[in-house]
Amino acid sequence: MKKITGFILLLVSTAASAQTGGAKAIVTRYHNIFNAPPVKTPGTVAVDAPLLGNGYTAAAMAGPPEAQYYYLARNDFWRLKSGFNESYPAVLGRLSICFPALKGAAYRVVQDLYTATTKSSFIKEATAVQLTSILSAAEDMLLITVTNTGATALEGNMALELPGKDQFHINPPLENKFEDVVHKGTDKTGAVWIERGFAKDVDLPTKATAACKLVGNDRQTLSVLPGQTVYLACAFSGNFKSKDPLSSVLHRVNSFTIAAFNKMTAQHQAWWNDYWNKSFVHIGDSITEHQYYRSLYNMAACSRDPRFPPGIFGSWVTREIPAWNGDYHLNYNYSAPFYALYGANRLEQALPYEAPLLGFIKRGRYYSQKITGISQGILYPVGIGPLGIETTRKNALMEKCRPGYIKSGEAEDEGLFFGQKSNAAYGAVNLSMQFYRTYDKTFTQRVYPYIKAVALFWEKYLKKENGRYIIENDAIHEGTIGTLNPVLSLGLVPMVLKTAIDMSTFLGVDKTLRSSWQGKADSLAGYTTQEREGRTVFRYSEKGTAWWGDNTLGIQHIYPAGAIGLNSDPGLLKVAHNTIDAMRRWKDFNGSNSFFPAAVRVGYDADTILKELHAYSLHTYPNGFQLNNPHGIENCSTVPNTINEMLCMGHQGVLRVFAVWPKNKDAAFTNIRSEGAFLISSAIRNKEVQYLKIISEQGRTVTLQNPWPGKELVIRSNKRRDFRGSGNRVLIPTSKGETLSILPLPESKVPRVALLPKG
Template identity: 25%
Template sequence: MSQAQEVALDARAVLSRYVGIYTSPPETVGALDPAIKAYRIPDGPLMGNGDIAVAVGGTWTGQTFYLSKSDLSQSARGLGGLTIVFPGMAGERAGYRQEQDIYRAEVRSTLPLQRTTVHMRSWTADTANVLVVEIWTADGSSLDFELKLWSHVRGMRTQAGTSDGILWSTREMNGVIGTARQPFRSSVAMATRVLGATPTVCTTDGKSSSSAQFTVPSGKVLRIVTVVTGGYEADNHVVEAQAMMAGLTDRRIEEWQAEHLAWWDRFWSKSSVVLNDDLLERFYYGALYTLGCASRQGHVAPGLAGPWHLDGPICWANKYTLDYNFESVWWGVYAANRPELALPYYDVILGLLPAGRQLAQEHGTKGVLFGVNAHAWKGFTDTRTLNMKGNASLAALNFLMHYQYTRDEEFLLEKVWPLLKELAVFWEDNLVWDAANARWVINDSGAREGQKDMNPITDLSFVRRIFSFLLEFHPQLEGKRSGGEVIRISDERKARWHSYVKHLSAYPTIEENGKRLFKEAENRKRMSLGGAGDNSDVLMPVFPSETISLGSEPTLLNIARNTVEALCPETGKASWFQANCFPKIYTQAVRCGYPAEKVVANWKRLLAGTQPYDDRNDHVRLRNNLTIVPPAHGFESVGAIEAIHSMLLQSHDQTIRVFPNWIPGKDAAFRNLRAFGAFLVSSTYRQGVVSHIDLTSEVGGECRVWNPWAGKSCKVVRVGANRSQDVPYRIEGNTIVFTTTKGSRYRIHAP
């Protein structure tokens, strides 16, 4: 059995327990969130393929599939929906059920009616923009029903019609977008057809909706198929949809379904974790599922509200907020061995470079400067930087993670270098030499929105990380081609970068209540603007900048842990529950060695909805569809899965540590988590002991592993198809060091 097959079996066993179940209609789908008077991730079953997204709502006698398209617009990407209505009196009935099966990526529905019970199964294709709904009756009897395909009408042009039993409806945007007021045009069509039945009546209002009546024949399964065509700058969206429908066959649907199941089988085969904690596992696998539905190569990245849009207004206008929200969505995909999910993110950031150069020029500096809010079509929604010089540098950290986890040389040259060369120029123009204190300083930049700080701890951590990366990997860059240019880095420039890393100002600290803490900036008089329970950006040197690790100086780690404790006191407000902290604080705490049992206990209070207070008067919890919506925010919550990875595996200081900060004595296991250096790692922790460590080296090179059996010898074996071979290694302190070859598998265990 291959590693992928083993992982798939693990995932299948776990995921079978985490079907999202609704025993009453998810009627809030399609309604404004009353807490923020806007739409955000719906509380109903979810599906998607990275381009189209589907949220399931409805009533006791009907079901609505709300459809969205990634490139309809930046904010309201909702198209409209497909509504299925069955005969019968409204009212609650026992036996109603909606199941969101994340392993098969399908929704199964049971609707008890007066005369019979209707079953439905729905899924979105992964190789085409298609929604398939299969429908049948429990007793095999015939049943009449009505279909309505409709488009949202607010703020956009719509059309609708019928042709040869096909219903169609459109939503079309023609306007401007962003601060540059650039022209924007997007036209999308939906078309629906029922295979195996002929409509008895077809009607349309010609504007936004079309309807038809059908009968489910006795003993038959009908397939209701909806295709979505068009998008950004499309012209033939209606013709394309009708043509696609006209040639549709049951065989093609079966092919789509086989491709769909194969796609998700590969997705779940990439890695798995076993935490022996239902609540954490539900959150973890639910987050991976929504990422798999929402973000795929070649499509527009989801914004702050995710891809399941209904109609406007959308949470925070669905912008890409660049002072952590947008970046944090993908923080967990690297260790999860799914780095490809972040490809749409890189398209957005690299697309901003021309606008970033212009904004830098407007501010009288070089390189690139990013505004706080951006859109998907190479621009900013406004040009406010909120005095934060580090937005583009924060955006770059995901690029660095991707390369260090994968060692993809093409990615380094074609995606990382084009951004880093601009950032190097920017900081060369903005770092100031303080001769009196022999250090480099950052002036007039905010650690938080709108502040004017000296040496904001956020920017200091970004600069340290970026120039350390450039110095480490300049041999892989020197003399190579990137975008038609040959990369040349002079010795003088490298010497300057060395000076930045060596002489950059230390992270600012302060003593409070007898303990040394980090503080947000050198000029500040307290740890953070809000004190306990505040935004945890003061811990960005730990994560996502990754300049502090378990291998750092003990004094530095102690300051980080003190800061976690100061942000999260036992009583009163705590950052565990703060609106902006969800994708940050848990990982930051775990990475600096704060006790895992305390992290998990507070995290689970929020997931269970038993937190001591609501930060924004919005009761956060893990919902039936395995999503969590932080107060006033949205899709960024998925980034918190990195805290789970970091309890099981850390490697960002070039040393692989398994179970570096896990709950003592609690069994756990993981397969094929990804580590820096392009290693896939698996291990098991049972009865307080690590049983073994398995590694696959994708690119070869030196491997450094922290010995989990401290003070004991171990054995390193290269695992072959027919026989195993001992591998020589050396010990450096408590670190096992050995050389790997590309594509080889290794096992480390105590004798």
């Protein structure tokens, strides 16, 4: 077998040579560059500022050169009160660094994505300064160096401030300033601190604190000589992290040294180095590739706290009350930012997603029983928060300011549903993605109660009619009351039932429930079609809404529900293609994050997808948020998810590489996470796939679409002797921790070895 082994090692080494530098060689090319101060920061929607974050605390940078502001917020700092417009992620305050002599200076901020380091340079003739900022991934601290890069001395000051007037959005009676508890001060060492919380008329009290100090200095003034650097450290905490958060932050800044500053900076960079190397791609389009990596940067910067995931605007809440309460909006907004994380192998950033869904189960059971009479299921409203909080619950404010919700039936009992029954099923999407890509038993045990409850709801809610099961009174769009068989739910429901079956089998529980779940999935009503522009396309519902002028609900049964793919009936795929053509929602206000991957899943023209994705990537602020789109982080999934699906698709039980990728376009990827708990690496060059590497985490069987049609495969394992496979599809059993290196077999060079069965 030495000939086979040597042959594979030679070709794999050659094919992978373009990526020997790892993620660093790729990601270090990309920077977010700001040549003018932000104009939409602070704001109640997505901001245009440089974004810093570590998944717990965030800072959005704004202001002119002479007055730089770091707007501060924390994932775990909310006003927690179940009630319409009464609960939201809150602002903590801001840190300011001011040098009056820099008024009128040139402005330039450059963010290095690879090291998550932001350098702000302000120059006015001989007066100049550079601020270097990180929000440490190693500990909850903002570290800033202030370097005088000019020829004249600089005099300024720093201040840590409670939220000012510019951080409140007050529009009574709908948006109000709720009573808070605020304190601020300076301790004997010169450390300044702020504390803000909500304790009155809330369901759960909250508190957040920050303390800031010049390292090794008891002054708050900034006197910086030419060539000199001063160090500033700001620590954060809250009542969910510490029993005494104020003492915690003061202790951290008062014990901080320049040596600790440098050590933490190195730890921060090491964390980001590890983050980028979890998975990476190289696709030869710098515009799209830049958007790919800054999208993943933003998700790392806002999603790490296991109990408090980011809301609509990520961690960058700069003004109260943010639009849509900045909450977890369950009719797609909450789910969408996480779509890309599973394929991109960023499971730490995906972890927080489950917490609010699991925390709301008790209330979901109440609504299921009260509204539909289904005792074991769960029914979720449109808006929830962390720790079981319901952000859209009917209250006096809704009755006064939004009576139409109640009169129209969009509010049922105490919940705001807009007529939609699908919110909990939509919440299951990402849990299903993570299950099939990890087969992690601990994760599955945690989330199975939720999946089971959603499945039980739909098992009872479906109604049998003429040999099929139908979905009644489930709005396709908000407020379209009375819809029959909405196309989204026709995709979501079988996804939920299949996931429940596979999870229960995996865990060895609830065997008696599976046959009913399977029967309902098998006999669910089919999709309704219609004619538009001379083509057959999907109808949004069988009865009710037929079409919609924006949004992408017309294809969300394809993605994220996953009901249609390359293995589907050709006639169904044709209708899917026609619907993509008719909708053309590449730059949709809401749904681009599902439209692009849906196009990939059904094998739409790859050149068109990449062309539109390039245009989409140009339509952004420098921080990566979509230009003039208020929706924040939901668009962070669009580019990385689409690219990963184009390069490596594990949908419908078949692993395909470069299946929806232009064959004349070189590309490479490392460790894309695929269904079956496989990490996949490959490259295409000169129209030929160069190699395929599969790491099996759980020892499952992979069904591989042969990347070299008509050729036999040589498969090298780190755990067993080399073997061969052939056919259009190759079934390859694996063991846990096994690494497979796969290449086509040139008959003249390699002797015959063990042959796998054809797929």
